[in-house]
Amino acid sequence: VPLARALFEGGLPVIEVTMRTAAAAAAVAAIRRELAQVVVGAGTLLRAADVATAVQAGAGFLVSPGLTPELAAAALAAELPYLPGVATPSEVMAARALGICVMKFFPAEALGGAAWLRALAPVFPGVAFCPTGGIDETRAAEYLTLANVPMVGGSWMVPRDAVAAGDWRRIRRLAERAAAIGRREAA
Numbered sequence: 001v002p003l004a005r006a007l008f009e010g011g012l013p014v015i016e017v018t019m020r021t022a023a024a025a026a027a028v029a030a031i032r033r034e035l036a037q038v039v040v041g042a043g044t045l046l047r048a049a050d051v052a053t054a055v056q057a058g059a060g061f062l063v064s065p066g067l068t069p070e071l072a073a074a075a076l077a078a079e080l081p082y083l084p085g086v087a088t089p090s091e092v093m094a095a096r097a098l099g100i101c102v103m104k105f106f107p108a109e110a111l112g113g114a115a116w117l118r119a120l121a122p123v124f125p126g127v128a129f130c131p132t133g134g135i136d137e138t139r140a141a142e143y144l145t146l147a148n149v150p151m152v153g154g155s156w157m158v159p160r161d162a163v164a165a166g167d168w169r170r171i172r173r174l175a176e177r178a179a180a181i182g183r184r185e186a187a
Helices: 002-009 024-034 048-057 069-077 089-097 113-120 137-143 160-165 168-186
Strands: 014-018 039-043 102-105 128-131
Touching: 002 014, 002 168, 014 024, 024 039, 024 048, 039 048, 048 069, 113 128, 113 137, 137 168, 160 168
Parallel strands: 014 039, 102 128
Antiparallel strands: none
């Protein structure tokens, strides 16, 4: 919860908790309980059971690194915003066929970054992407100049050493810088 509070106080009201540890669901529930103004989602969902765990914990949105029929069915049945990971035009088309218009582009930097998204914009009008994976503060600003990128995901504002040291002030400052990028690009 202190990490989520630092991010929120820094201007980031939407937080994704990756569901890669046994403590993740409890973290989602605690953030929901103690920071009601934060929209907390569950990420790295790999199976339908992960969706059920995320929903039970109180996740406000769902994110997966890819798209499978089983996972998509569970996520869509949850009636929460769902961002499946896509890495090819075929995967974008599969998500669109399910009625999904907002997708996670992952791993963004390894797959061509902003150039890939720029190339897809005229082919998939009305589709928005949240690029994640290998993005830093500088790259985030570039992504946010693209019309099909309303948001960027990243962990550069949460350095491991700052988390380990409980340096919430440093994390809040980094979150302030990240939020400023979004405000600047939205203007």
